[in-house]
Structure formats: C-alpha cells, structure tokens
Amino acid sequence: MIVQGKDFQSGNDTDSQNDYETSGSGEDEEVSWISWFCSLAGHEYFCEVQEEFIEDDFNLTGLPQIVKNYEKAIYFILDIDINEGKLDSDKLAEIESSADLLYGLIHSRYILTSPGLKQMAMKYDNGDFGICPRHLCNGTYVVPCGRFDQLNKDSVKVFCPSCLDVYNAPSSRFNVIDGAFFGTTFPHLFFNTYPDFLPKEPAGVYIPKMFGFKVSEKSKTGPRIQWLRMLPTTEQEIKEITSTPEEKTPQNA
Numbered sequence: 001m002i003v004q005g006k007d008f009q010s011g012n013d014t015d016s017q018n019d020y021e022t023s024g025s026g027e028d029e030e031v032s033w034i035s036w037f038c039s040l041a042g043h044e045y046f047c048e049v050q051e052e053f054i055e056d057d058f059n060l061t062g063l064p065q066i067v068k069n070y071e072k073a074i075y076f077i078l079d080i081d082i083n084e085g086k087l088d089s090d091k092l093a094e095i096e097s098s099a100d101l102l103y104g105l106i107h108s109r110y111i112l113t114s115p116g117l118k119q120m121a122m123k124y125d126n127g128d129f130g131i132c133p134r135h136l137c138n139g140t141y142v143v144p145c146g147r148f149d150q151l152n153k154d155s156v157k158v159f160c161p162s163c164l165d166v167y168n169a170p171s172s173r174f175n176v177i178d179g180a181f182f183g184t185t186f187p188h189l190f191f192n193t194y195p196d197f198l199p200k201e202p203a204g205v206y207i208p209k210m211f212g213f214k215v216s217e218k219s220k221t222g223p224r225i226q227w228l229r230m231l232p233t234t235e236q237e238i239k240e241i242t243s244t245p246e247e248k249t250p251q252n253a
C-alpha cells in the first residue's frame with residue numbers, strides 16, 4: 001500500500017484496519033456495529049472509527065448536547081448490551097437513528113486525526129470513493145467532502161484534486177448522507193497529508209470547436225476562464241500566482 005505522508009501524531013498505528021471485527025472471544029464471529037454500519041449501501045465513504053477513539057470522552061466533547069439518547073447511542077456503537085429486548089420498537093428505532101447520527105459526527109472528527117486519515121488513504125488508494133465524473137480528469141480518484149460543517153445543510157459531495165471542484169455523489173443513495181459527516185476540512189487536510197495522491201498532470205482543458213476551428217473567446221459560446229484548470233507547474237509559475245501585490249511593490253521603510 002502506498003500511504004506515505006507524515007506520522008504527525010505519532011501513535012503506533014499498527015495495521016489496525018481489517019481485523020477489528022472479532023474483538024471478543026472469537027468463538028462466534030459477530031460483526032461489530034461499526035463494521036455493519038460501514039457495510040450498508042450508501043455508507044461506502046465511511047471508514048471504521050477505532051473504538052479507542054470513541055472511548056475517549058475528550059474526542060466526543062459537545063456531542064451529548066447534539067444527539068438525543070446519547071448514552072444509549074454510544075452503547076449501540078460500541079456493542080455494549082443495553083437490554084434491547086426491554087425497549088419498544090419505536091424507542092429502539094429512535095436510538096438507532098441517534099446512533100447513526102452520533103457515528104457520523106464522530107466520524108467527521110476521526111478522519112481529521114492521523115489514524116483516520118490513514119484509513120481514508122487506504123480507501124482512496126483502493127478507489128473506494130470513485131472517480132471524477134469530468135471526462136478530462138481521466139478517472140482521477142475523488143474524496144468525499146461536505147460543503148458545510150453544520151448538520152442538515154447538504155448531503156455528502158465528492159471533491160476532485162485534479163479539477164479542484166466538487167460534484168454530487170454518483171448515486172441517489174448518498175443523498176441521505178449528511179455532508180457534515182465528512183466536513184469541509186477533510187479533503188484539503190487529506191491531500192496536504194498525502195501529497196503523493198495529487199495528480200501528476202494538470203487537468204485537461206476542453207477546447208470548444210466548430211467545424212474544426214476553435215470558437216473565439218469573444219463569442220457568447222466561446223471558452224471562459226480556462227486558466228482555472230491550468231495548474232502552475234514550474235517554480236516560476238507558482239511564484240507568479242502566489243506572490244501578492246504587496247510583495248511585488250518595494251517596501252517603504
């Protein structure tokens with residue numbers, strides 16, 4: 001697996017993924033709630049949050065005020081028995097929905113940590129998040145993201161590191177997944193941490209043509225702001241773009 005990036009939070013994250021599930025005695029191979037949740041249709045973008053992360057109250061600061069049935073929802077997520085048999089079906093459904101919400105909120109925090117980023121990197125490398133729908137991005141892998149960090153504002157979207165744009169997720173089953181479960185920071189922290197995942201070639205630019213001739217930029221149907229797709233490649237080009245007008249003018253003592 002590639003996953004290079006810096007280990008900025010130390011931690012001996014041994015390859016924790018994949019063999020989490022039989023954390024118990026081993027005789028009956030029950031799937032944990034977290035694994036089950038992540039395996040549901042529409043939940044393909046979620047990674048499996050490590051239980052240690054959830055068990056640390058510090059990581060959950062502020063969430064009890066947001067999520068109803070908070071304690072029971074936590075027990076659900078961590079597979080702690082809450083005597084479900086004693087609950088009526090309405091209450092059970094309510095707790096299940098609280099657990100879904102709570103997991104999403106925990107997930108948005110977890111994927112900003114070193115182990116979370118690493119797990120998402122594995123999924124990215126695997127192509128689990130799909131490819132950019134823009135033809136000239138040549139199948140660049142995308143990452144899930146939210147357009148807002150607040151709940152109930154918008155569903156999850158995907159961000160393409162080639163054209164630097166966001167797109168609707170490729171299936172309607174993602175429409176019910178809140179974008180806040182991934183958040184606005186994740187895609188950019190992700191590529192900052194794993195720059196090797198950034199496309200090596202700039203995104204292709206579409207050239208409108210009629211009868212084989214380029215359409216004039218002055219035409220109403222002509223090309224617009226194509227330079228947005230043209231990422232700087234040389235040191236000089238990067239310098240030109242990043243230097244501010246102040247840097248260009250000589251300083252007065």
Ligand SMILES: [Zn+2]
Pocket residue numbers: 132133134137140160161162163164165
């Ligand atoms: Zn793209």
